[in-house]
Amino acid sequence: MTGVEISAPTQLTLFGSSAVDRTAAYPRLRYMGSKYRLLPWIASVFETIEFDSAMDPFLGSGAVAYLMKGMGKRVIASDYLNFTTEIAKAAIENHASRATPHDVEMLICAGPYAKSFIHDTFDGVFYDTADLRFLDTVCANIPRLDDPYKRNLATAALIRACVKKQPRGVFTVGNNGGKYDDGRRDLRLTMRDQFLEQIDAYNDAVFDNGKENLALRSDVFDLPQDLVGSVDLVYLDPPYVPRSDDNDYIKRYHFLEGISTYWKEDAVLEESKVKKIPKRFTPFAYRKTAIEAFERLFAQFRDSTIVLSYSSNGYPDLEVLVELMSNFKSDIVVHRRDHRYHFGTHKAVRRSIVEEYLIVGK
Numbered sequence: 001m002t003g004v005e006i007s008a009p010t011q012l013t014l015f016g017s018s019a020v021d022r023t024a025a026y027p028r029l030r031y032m033g034s035k036y037r038l039l040p041w042i043a044s045v046f047e048t049i050e051f052d053s054a055m056d057p058f059l060g061s062g063a064v065a066y067l068m069k070g071m072g073k074r075v076i077a078s079d080y081l082n083f084t085t086e087i088a089k090a091a092i093e094n095h096a097s098r099a100t101p102h103d104v105e106m107l108i109c110a111g112p113y114a115k116s117f118i119h120d121t122f123d124g125v126f127y128d129t130a131d132l133r134f135l136d137t138v139c140a141n142i143p144r145l146d147d148p149y150k151r152n153l154a155t156a157a158l159i160r161a162c163v164k165k166q167p168r169g170v171f172t173v174g175n176n177g178g179k180y181d182d183g184r185r186d187l188r189l190t191m192r193d194q195f196l197e198q199i200d201a202y203n204d205a206v207f208d209n210g211k212e213n214l215a216l217r218s219d220v221f222d223l224p225q226d227l228v229g230s231v232d233l234v235y236l237d238p239p240y241v242p243r244s245d246d247n248d249y250i251k252r253y254h255f256l257e258g259i260s261t262y263w264k265e266d267a268v269l270e271e272s273k274v275k276k277i278p279k280r281f282t283p284f285a286y287r288k289t290a291i292e293a294f295e296r297l298f299a300q301f302r303d304s305t306i307v308l309s310y311s312s313n314g315y316p317d318l319e320v321l322v323e324l325m326s327n328f329k330s331d332i333v334v335h336r337r338d339h340r341y342h343f344g345t346h347k348a349v350r351r352s353i354v355e356e357y358l359i360v361g362k
């Protein structure tokens, strides 16, 4: 492999730029694969690259897209999930709309519009009756907001309220006698109080970076070519083929995806104990399709600088990925650092050290 340089491991240095400081205001989402804790390091690598516009087509929690917005870049953020896109519309595309006290009063007021799908479907599965009724109320009121960004912001606040009130932030197991209820404040607050706090959090996260940013929902391979061709840099953070377990986002976050459309898109699977919706296929999650998917991805973004997040517990190995990228890029640098990665098990929280990579191809 010529032209490939593996840089020495970098230590985490606190990066005092205002863009990183600003991410402290970003409502952090407990999300599988979130790069929130790696933002200072990611920012320090971005700083070595000249670019004005960037795409984040696996946006997830939106932390990296928000960082790039804070760096003054024109950002296009997308994901194939709807709820992640709602959050990005609220915090990345939106540059000025905030929910007013009057809006909030309207949103939480139980009225003639109320529906009961959430209560009827999830009673005894997640949350208590009052919380479920509250979710139905807010979902019925969100469409009454005229400004689409305010609707996105209210939806984002509702999603984060649901995550915070759900033990471990995942929806794989239902109410189970308080097994995971450790008495945390987040679990004790009512859904209503959570929602009010999250409205403030998203209101505070809104800012204008002077650019026309865009958030859209799309499978990475369906993104319009004119958008793909319009950016200087692409940050790629696809899911990894798991070495064990699985990395199915819908299995963990089906409730959030469902609430983001009020289950209009996918009916719940009646046989599922936690009332899941069907899984979404992605070629990045399987050994037999991942390599070809990476090749397609590198070909798709061949005209932009590629920054790929990867880790030592992913498949294929780093060397294979660098080799694949070198078919499209002549100048490749691998930045690496250790990352302590937390993941829950049924009994305890195990910890393991993985090496995180940022593979930059120009």
Ligand SMILES: C[S@@+](CC[C@H](N)C(=O)[O-])C[C@H]1O[C@@H](n2cnc3c(N)ncnc32)[C@H](O)[C@@H]1O
Residues within 6 Å of the ligand: 031, 032, 033, 034, 035, 036, 057, 058, 059, 060, 061, 062, 063, 064, 078, 079, 080, 081, 084, 218, 219, 220, 221, 237, 238, 239, 240, 249, 281, 282, 283, 284
């Ligand atoms: C590792 S996460 C990204 C994490 C993100 N960088 C963060 O900091 O939160 C991968 C994301 O890719 C999305 N995804 C998976 N397959 C996709 C596809 N084929 N097209 C678009 N998005 C996809 C998932 O929904 C998930 O949000």
